[in-house]
Amino acid sequence: MKGKMKAAVVEAFGSPLLLRDWDIPTPGPGQILIKTEACGVCHTDLHAARGDWPVKPTPPFIAGHEGIGIVVALGAGVTHVVEGDRVGVPWLYSACGHCEYCLSAWETVCASAEFGGYTRNGGFAEYILADPEYVAHIPAGLTPHEAAPIICAGVTTYKGIKEADVRPGQWIAISGIGGLGHLAVQYAKAMGLRVCAVDVDDGKLGHATRLGADAVVNARAGDPVQAVRDVTDGGAHGVLITAPSLAAFKQGVGMTRKRGRCVLVVLPPGEFPLSLFEVVANCITVRGSFVGTRQDMAEALAFAAEGKVKADIELRPLAEINQVFRELGDGEVQSRIVIDFRG
Ligand code: NAD
Ligand code: ZN
Ligand code: ZN
Numbered sequence: 001m002k003g004k005m006k007a008a009v010v011e012a013f014g015s016p017l018l019l020r021d022w023d024i025p026t027p028g029p030g031q032i033l034i035k036t037e038a039c040g041v042c043h044t045d046l047h048a049a050r051g052d053w054p055v056k057p058t059p060p061f062i063a064g065h066e067g068i069g070i071v072v073a074l075g076a077g078v079t080h081v082v083e084g085d086r087v088g089v090p091w092l093y094s095a096c097g098h099c100e101y102c103l104s105a106w107e108t109v110c111a112s113a114e115f116g117g118y119t120r121n122g123g124f125a126e127y128i129l130a131d132p133e134y135v136a137h138i139p140a141g142l143t144p145h146e147a148a149p150i151i152c153a154g155v156t157t158y159k160g161i162k163e164a165d166v167r168p169g170q171w172i173a174i175s176g177i178g179g180l181g182h183l184a185v186q187y188a189k190a191m192g193l194r195v196c197a198v199d200v201d202d203g204k205l206g207h208a209t210r211l212g213a214d215a216v217v218n219a220r221a222g223d224p225v226q227a228v229r230d231v232t233d234g235g236a237h238g239v240l241i242t243a244p245s246l247a248a249f250k251q252g253v254g255m256t257r258k259r260g261r262c263v264l265v266v267l268p269p270g271e272f273p274l275s276l277f278e279v280v281a282n283c284i285t286v287r288g289s290f291v292g293t294r295q296d297m298a299e300a301l302a303f304a305a306e307g308k309v310k311a312d313i314e315l316r317p318l319a320e321i322n323q324v325f326r327e328l329g330d331g332e333v334q335s336r337i338v339i340d341f342r343g
Helices: 043-050 144-151 153-163 179-190 202-210 224-231 246-255 276-281 294-305 318-329
Strands: 004-010 018-023 032-040 067-074 086-089 092-094 127-130 171-175 194-199 215-218 236-241 256-264 285-288 313-316 336-340
Touching: 004 318, 018 318, 032 086, 032 144, 043 318, 067 127, 067 144, 086 127, 086 144, 144 153, 144 179, 144 294, 144 313, 144 336, 153 179, 153 236, 153 256, 153 294, 171 179, 171 246, 179 194, 179 202, 179 294, 194 202, 194 224, 194 246, 202 215, 215 224, 224 246, 236 246, 246 256, 246 276, 313 318, 318 336
Parallel strands: 171 194, 171 236, 194 215, 236 256, 256 285, 313 336
Antiparallel strands: 004 018, 032 067, 032 127, 032 336, 067 086
16 A cells, blocks of 8 residues: 555654654565554553653654554465454564463563564554554454553553452552553452552542442542551552552552552653562562553453443544643543544
């Protein structure tokens, strides 16, 4: 397919994205081309555009890793998808397929992994080039706009909850009720857990209650660690930190029950001090978790297709991407903004 497409391009770290014409990519052997219908905006896109992390993408690049669309062209040798399939191009863009991590279904930590909207161009564009072995397959019954947040925010929190090793009836504390957290509350409830939601914004906490949270704690009102310990009778069995704040990390460890797991999925820049005494003496596990595997993705999408998890979305045009980034950075986004490519 020849011609130009509109894309929001990171030209330099820290500068506004530039809306410009970009060549529509041609799928090479083993690649597919997708016509974008929707792409969610994740806080990670802000980190990418600012060059926040030690491993950086190379400008100019197209961010966005919640892109959903229809397969419109196949490169040579592609057998896994056909034209007309609805797929998503996630953060885990591709992996090597043969290292010890790929072989043990931990492709998310493959040393050769490529990342959508980061080391490969992503979904803030009218077309996306993808690896058919790693795209998400969107179940019938889910609209592309509803599916978009599931392929990053959804799978990341679903996997994070699994990594918290919490049984039905036990407590999970979820810190940060934004794009990731509002889905985490719903996954946790669907998995039979008791949920204590933590945020700094009463509006987000009200939303968590509407989504089924059993208790809420405002981290700016009093001592949130003590509040969670009181609610959960000694600390949550699992804690999931989705708040991009170092203060939330430290508090999250304190909210963890003895022998519990504190799972970090959030990636603010910097290091965080861990109280060794607190971790050792309470036998706490602090665990990182990074998106999810293809199997996690299929499971996370199945919850959404069954109506057990539903992303709250606000649709916006690509032309407003810089305004959307500002709102997300300032904490003004209620749940998830999805860029709408229809029309
Ligand atoms: P978001 O901005 O939509 O939500 C963040 C929420 O945290 C907001 O509701 C905010 O009010 C709340 N918050 C801020 N400070 C807080 C504090 N001290 N205590 C409690 N709550 C607080 O962001 P998002 O899109 O949900 O992304 C969150 C983070 O997750 C980002 O850092 C992103 O890079 C990271 N992320 C990681 C992965 C992964 O695989 N590990 C995947 C996706 C996103
Ligand atoms: Zn993301
Ligand atoms: Zn590998």
